[in-house]
Amino acid sequence: MTSELDISEEEALQAVRNRDAAYDGRFYFAVLTTGIYCRPSCSSRAAKVANLRFFSSVHRVESAGFRACKRCKPDKQAHGSTEENTMVMIARYIEQNSDERITLASLSDRFKLSSAHLQKSFKAVFGLSPREFHHGLRQHHFKALMRKGSSVTDALYSAGYGSSSRVYENADQQLGMTPGSYKVGGAGEAISYACAKTSMGFLMLAATDKGVCFAMFADKKSDLLALLKAEFPDATLSRSSGSAQLDTWFLAIEHYLLAKTKMPDIPLDLRGSAFQLRVWRFLQTIAEGSPVSYRDVAEGIKQPSAIRAAASACAKNRVALLVPCHRVLRADGKLGGYRWGLDVKRELLALEKEYACEL
Numbered sequence: 001m002t003s004e005l006d007i008s009e010e011e012a013l014q015a016v017r018n019r020d021a022a023y024d025g026r027f028y029f030a031v032l033t034t035g036i037y038c039r040p041s042c043s044s045r046a047a048k049v050a051n052l053r054f055f056s057s058v059h060r061v062e063s064a065g066f067r068a069c070k071r072c073k074p075d076k077q078a079h080g081s082t083e084e085n086t087m088v089m090i091a092r093y094i095e096q097n098s099d100e101r102i103t104l105a106s107l108s109d110r111f112k113l114s115s116a117h118l119q120k121s122f123k124a125v126f127g128l129s130p131r132e133f134h135h136g137l138r139q140h141h142f143k144a145l146m147r148k149g150s151s152v153t154d155a156l157y158s159a160g161y162g163s164s165s166r167v168y169e170n171a172d173q174q175l176g177m178t179p180g181s182y183k184v185g186g187a188g189e190a191i192s193y194a195c196a197k198t199s200m201g202f203l204m205l206a207a208t209d210k211g212v213c214f215a216m217f218a219d220k221k222s223d224l225l226a227l228l229k230a231e232f233p234d235a236t237l238s239r240s241s242g243s244a245q246l247d248t249w250f251l252a253i254e255h256y257l258l259a260k261t262k263m264p265d266i267p268l269d270l271r272g273s274a275f276q277l278r279v280w281r282f283l284q285t286i287a288e289g290s291p292v293s294y295r296d297v298a299e300g301i302k303q304p305s306a307i308r309a310a311a312s313a314c315a316k317n318r319v320a321l322l323v324p325c326h327r328v329l330r331a332d333g334k335l336g337g338y339r340w341g342l343d344v345k346r347e348l349l350a351l352e353k354e355y356a357c358e359l
């Protein structure tokens with residue numbers, strides 16, 4: 001391992017194990033098997049110790065050929081003041097520990113800032129207090145911000161909400177529905193769909209104005225429309241006639257299926273229970289070519305005993321590929337289940353393994 005860090009490797013390893021945001025910016029860790037690098041606080045699944053490498057800067061880790069993790073975006077945030085970066089770090093910490101009790105005192109202790117200073121600076125950067133931010137996360141007020149699989153912190157910060165607290169006040173309007181009625185296919189909701197033949201059978205994509213809400217495979221086109229109707233019984237469905245957006249997405253997916261590119265970053269509109277959403281978002285953090293087990297998923301969402309429920313949430317995924325439930329295997333390495341057939345799952349895993357090797 002490299003020894004360019006200003007802390008010992010034991011300390012770095014411990015920070016990674018604890019997902020300790022206090023070490024963010026001090027070093028980065030890369031995973032040999034995936035070619036991805038992360039901040040210490042990244043909530044993605046931890047890799048085997050033997051596969052970890054530590055680096056002191058983004059420049060060094062990228063020079064070594066690693067790519068930035070999409071979840072913790074370690075390459076972002078170089079801009080902005082140190083003060084701002086610290087506040088982003090604190091927000092990330094709150095986001096990753098949102099199920100726990102977090103007080104201003106515990107934050108100020110952890111990040112070595114006075115409570116008053118922390119409160120004021122946090123509000124200046126995010127437009128809301130740490131407590132409001134935490135509350136919003138716990139109440140799922142920020143769902144709409146998270147549809148691309150990005151973190152709430154990133155969404156809030158990069159959207160430049162800064163000194164405005166509108167995002168919090170308007171969270172319900174932003175969802176388009178109040179959280180209580182935030183369920184599949186609200187009455188009259190417009191969903192457009194299109195279908196294309198791929199190397200893995202017919203694929204139907206359907207989208208609301210927020211993003212893709214349905215992506216499924218079938219041998220027959222007619223089956224797909226029936227599936228869409230069953231999933232969104234109250235929505236108004238219309239066939240898309242030459243939507244540039246859907247065309248682009250199909251093209252991106254086609255490229256991906258031919259192993260010419262990585263999985264495209266397409267906006268999603270996921271609907272489900274709070275638990276399902278947590279599982280689906282976790283699935284989006286699993287790297288290509290590095291499948292995990294259902295147990296890993298349960299642990300990843302911090303409910304280690306909910307293995308069956310996690311498997312069931314995978315099985316209820318409505319967005320094939322883009323919410324990559326195919327990257328979850330049984331603990332013994334067997335394929336487990338797949339909503340669109342084990343042949344498709346096997347093929348996708350083989351494809352991604354090949355792609356991951358080429359990097």
Ligand SMILES: [Zn+2]
Binds near residue numbers: 038043044069070073
């Ligand atoms: Zn990461």
